[in-house]
Amino acid sequence: MAWPGELAATFIATLRDILPIAATIIGFQILVIRKPIVHPKRILAGFVYVLIGITLFLEGLKMALFPLGELMAQQLTDPAFIQIAEGVSVAPWNAYLWVYLFAASIGFATTLAEPSLIAVAIKAEEISGGAIHALGLRLAVSIGVSFGIALGTYRIVTGTELYLYIIVGYVVVIIQTVFAPKMIIGLAYDSGGVTTSTVTVPLVTALGLGLASTVPGRNPMLDGFGLIAFASLFPIIAVLGYTQIAEWRSRRARSAGKTE
């Protein structure tokens, strides 16, 4: 196992990721704000925790989940496993049921472990004074990603145009925005952007490329992309929908209380 070397490489990569951010913050603090940072030691300790945390997290993913996830994506999309006869030019969409199911479950599970989403959920619970539960928000987002990725794999199998789905998705989001409580809109839009980072992207990309290179008639260069777009769109719909349902139920409970 050569992993001390790999660990150091991941550490340096994370450091390189953090440095421009630290430089921006320190530069503006010294040149523009010109006031000492409050609790400098605590802040520094926090940055060191984040640096070590991300390093271990990524290294662990590379050791355990990515190889296995990629292997499974390959095995599940393998024509021998799907049982498509050789030389078939169009694959029936329902031959890939296991792939959709895998896409949905892995999308759900990886989103639940996504560090950026955890961060936003913690903040949202704090700001809303507990009206929004961190875990509830994360579950809603995960369900959205899960549905989005499953639909995305279906799109790759059937070869329909990506932009049609995305544009219909936008229209749904716009309609929901009109009716959703104002307080949730910013958070819902944000949750679309945070779902896809460290954990989800590599696994989902492997699945997309695996599918596009094995489904007859698909070109991995053209059809392998787009899953991330699905994974960023559907959480918005899910979070808006979740709050709409919650509001509708509380309104109904209230009106039921009045009539009694």
Next chain:
Amino acid sequence: MTPIRNRFIRQLFASTLDLLPIIAVVLIFQILVVRQPIPDVLNLVAGTLLVILGLTLFVQGLELGLFPIGETMAHAFARKGSVLWLLIFAFSLGFATTVAEPALIAVAGEAAKIAAQGGMIEASDEARASYALGLRLTVAFSVGLAIVIGVLRIIRGWPLHYLIISGYCGIVLMTLFAPEEIIGIAYDSGGVTTSTITVPLVTALGVGLATSIKGRNAMVDGFGLIAFASLTPMIFVMAYGMFI
């Protein structure tokens, strides 16, 4: 020391719970569907432990470092009252965090390959490298711009949904005119720009600004910066595909 240690243990437990679904999905599919032995069980166990420990440290670091610094800087800028400096800071933060983002570097490389294959640029290493670099700078610029617009919105109190909906319309319009090869990559690039370090910082910045500016509500106005940062790259990448 004890409260810190207790918090660490509680977080360790929470991180383990966060990881459980992934492990369950992988194991269930491996055993029931693929029906092949798991290669390298030792690495799987060791890796999972590292992931749990890493996630725990990250969440601790969030509350100690990233959230407080983002918020105190937002307060400091709000007290200083210089909108120009705040906007310059917003742009630098967006640009600096994106240009070195590993996921973006990977996507830009892929895009250059596709462009060369489609005959949009020469099939030489040099042409590909300059195409990829141009794309990265474009995306980093668009994220910087996104944070600037988002911060301006918080200061002025513009309603978020009008801006987002016009962004969507921009994307739809660009999709009609952009070369087909670039569309998938453009859509994906919106999702990859926001990294694990950027998200907490930018969220804290937005929430901090909304709390320190009079008449703004942290919940209504504080969120939305990330949404801009995932919208503008799509528009700019399609524009890049059209003009290069």
